[in-house]
Amino acid sequence: MKKWLVAGGAFIVLLVLSVFWFWSLASARTDDAPPRIVLTVEKPNVEVRPNGTEEWQAVQGEVHISPTDEIRTGETGEASILFFGGSVTRLRPGTSVVVEEALLTQTNSETATVRLKLLSGRVWSRVMSLFDLGSSFSVRTDTVVATVRGTAFDLGITTSGTTLWVSDAAVEVNADPVPFYVAEGNMATLDKKGSWTAIEPLRSEDRSNPWFQSNVAADRAFEKDVRASLSSELKARGNARVASMLQPFVKASESLHLRFAGDKAPALFGTYLGRRLYGIKMLIDEGKSGLAFQAFTSLETDVKSTLKNPSKEAYRPVARRELRRVAILLGDAAPSSAQYRLLQRLEDLNESLAGDDHAIRLYGRLLAIDARLALASRLIDENTLEEAKMSLDAAHQGVLNVTNDLDIVSSNISTASLAELRAKREAVLAREAAVRARLELALTPTPALPETAPTSTTSTPTSTTPGVPSKPAPTSTVPVLDDGSWTRITLTAQPNPIEVGTTSLLRVTGYKADGTTEDVTARAAFKLIGTLGTLNGPTYSASQSGSVTVQATVADKTGPKTAMTVIQVNDAVKLSRIDIIPQGQTTIRAGEQVSLVVKATYTSGLTSIVTQQSTWQTSDTNVGSVTNGTFTAWVNGQGNATITATYTEAGVTKAGSIVFTVLPAGTKQ
Numbered sequence: 001m002k003k004w005l006v007a008g009g010a011f012i013v014l015l016v017l018s019v020f021w022f023w024s025l026a027s028a029r030t031d032d033a034p035p036r037i038v039l040t041v042e043k044p045n046v047e048v049r050p051n052g053t054e055e056w057q058a059v060q061g062e063v064h065i066s067p068t069d070e071i072r073t074g075e076t077g078e079a080s081i082l083f084f085g086g087s088v089t090r091l092r093p094g095t096s097v098v099v100e101e102a103l104l105t106q107t108n109s110e111t112a113t114v115r116l117k118l119l120s121g122r123v124w125s126r127v128m129s130l131f132d133l134g135s136s137f138s139v140r141t142d143t144v145v146a147t148v149r150g151t152a153f154d155l156g157i158t159t160s161g162t163t164l165w166v167s168d169a170a171v172e173v174n175a176d177p178v179p180f181y182v183a184e185g186n187m188a189t190l191d192k193k194g195s196w197t198a199i200e201p202l203r204s205e206d207r208s209n210p211w212f213q214s215n216v217a218a219d220r221a222f223e224k225d226v227r228a229s230l231s232s233e234l235k236a237r238g239n240a241r242v243a244s245m246l247q248p249f250v251k252a253s254e255s256l257h258l259r260f261a262g263d264k265a266p267a268l269f270g271t272y273l274g275r276r277l278y279g280i281k282m283l284i285d286e287g288k289s290g291l292a293f294q295a296f297t298s299l300e301t302d303v304k305s306t307l308k309n310p311s312k313e314a315y316r317p318v319a320r321r322e323l324r325r326v327a328i329l330l331g332d333a334a335p336s337s338a339q340y341r342l343l344q345r346l347e348d349l350n351e352s353l354a355g356d357d358h359a360i361r362l363y364g365r366l367l368a369i370d371a372r373l374a375l376a377s378r379l380i381d382e383n384t385l386e387e388a389k390m391s392l393d394a395a396h397q398g399v400l401n402v403t404n405d406l407d408i409v410s411s412n413i414s415t416a417s418l419a420e421l422r423a424k425r426e427a428v429l430a431r432e433a434a435v436r437a438r439l440e441l442a443l444t445p446t447p448a449l450p451e452t453a454p455t456s457t458t459s460t461p462t463s464t465t466p467g468v469p470s471k472p473a474p475t476s477t478v479p480v481l482d483d484g485s486w487t488r489i490t491l492t493a494q495p496n497p498i499e500v501g502t503t504s505l506l507r508v509t510g511y512k513a514d515g516t517t518e519d520v521t522a523r524a525a526f527k528l529i530g531t532l533g534t535l536n537g538p539t540y541s542a543s544q545s546g547s548v549t550v551q552a553t554v555a556d557k558t559g560p561k562t563a564m565t566v567i568q569v570n571d572a573v574k575l576s577r578i579d580i581i582p583q584g585q586t587t588i589r590a591g592e593q594v595s596l597v598v599k600a601t602y603t604s605g606l607t608s609i610v611t612q613q614s615t616w617q618t619s620d621t622n623v624g625s626v627t628n629g630t631f632t633a634w635v636n637g638q639g640n641a642t643i644t645a646t647y648t649e650a651g652v653t654k655a656g657s658i659v660f661t662v663l664p665a666g667t668k669q
Contacts, residue, residue, distance in 0.1 A: 169370065193513050277346075283295065
């Protein structure tokens, strides 16, 4: 009897330990730390005036600050403000700034809004791409608003006005009448009279400035810190046993935890997904890329299967958030590496998780394009020009596809989201033009300079490219204005974008110091950067798809003024086919009705519903007929009837058909 008791007790203990072990396989630390805004004093003499108070408080080390707090640095003080672990703003000595708004929403996705007001001095901001559509980071003065969604820029109030310097990506400037974009390696100044200068490359004195150089170095360190912090966070979630014999048990334990998690299930799902992705990345780091990609294929299947369940819709934004975090860890991956292939797989999965939300899907693609441009810029710095060209071409094709798709689905996107998508696309186009100009210059042999400079009565514009020293451009005749000076010129193209085989007209506008403008197109010299299409004066003719940069130069008594614009050339999107989709069975009884939906598919791969725009025909009107997209089987009708829908768009006509079988009333199907 005692032996049976001992054996039974041992069995119970073993069973309890087994259950505990199985349950512990899914144990993971969740993210409970609230989002914070942290002010770090880099050099003493920094003060904070909390919202609602008049008294300044001297601070040291690290302190938490709140929205609407004002921070100022003395003549020797320097400080940095870290927003939610993903963006940083650094304050130069003699700077005063107010945090007008700083909000991070993490209920499902991760949406952040940061607004700063620069009262005096100079600030440098580095924004990592951690946020969803709807997020923004802006710094404003009384006259300038600079808005970004992932970049590095410098904004300062000087004696000559307000100057914006852009080190990375592109910044949207809220100017009147329309915003414009300053891409990496360029600068622009709003003078005291309220007029913008022409966008110009960063000057050598700006690049050699200790403030500029120290911030470029600090940005690199900051990016490493962000990645290290993300890596530590994912590692702390526990071991997912990816590609090991224990992984099936881990997945089973996770499913059990999720079943009992209630409202916390989406967050817990994100925790499990993030640690599993991190485990796959670690396999690649260990040289086990084969196992890693097998594990990723399994993960794709599991995620897509989970999200097919309508009750799991809240998991979708959480999954995108985790994919984006791991993508940030892979931001420095070389195109030839296994990590880069994993990054591409992450981007594809992220796009598929957007579901029917066109805005989120297109924004994810724009972020991926931005990543390709960042890689191309880095490869140019490393003189790896062939790989840089491949990355730039991939980004270029991506912009083409997004532009085509955005035009097609714009009616299905909210006004606010559509504006944000278009702003992001314009920023990407500006950045692409800047990076492409750098690449073309890097690929062009530097011509030998003559010993004696030739004399000329006309001005010769200098060909400059963001991020590299200037070099002489081929001499072109630039008409000289004799009716005063211009603070800047702008170049626009209409229409833009255009399709292959069409033309776009260029217009150059000159801005005077008093705010007046004049059309100076007839006095401008135009230059096409690249080989896509041709220029005939102010008319650009598109010969193949792509994005092309056009430069206009106008000279006055003070020297040449230049402006650039990017024209997007798209392949014509045409109707490819239509399909009739019945909203019920195609074998029905006499007297019954079935609604029909006509779906049009385009050469871009996108689709739209065109039921109401289609015309209908019925092969046998004695069986039934179609009215307003609904097939009605006659009470006395029976037999087969072929229903044909025809739809025409942009001169292309497509037809689709479906066969209905009508049984006598009362017949069992």
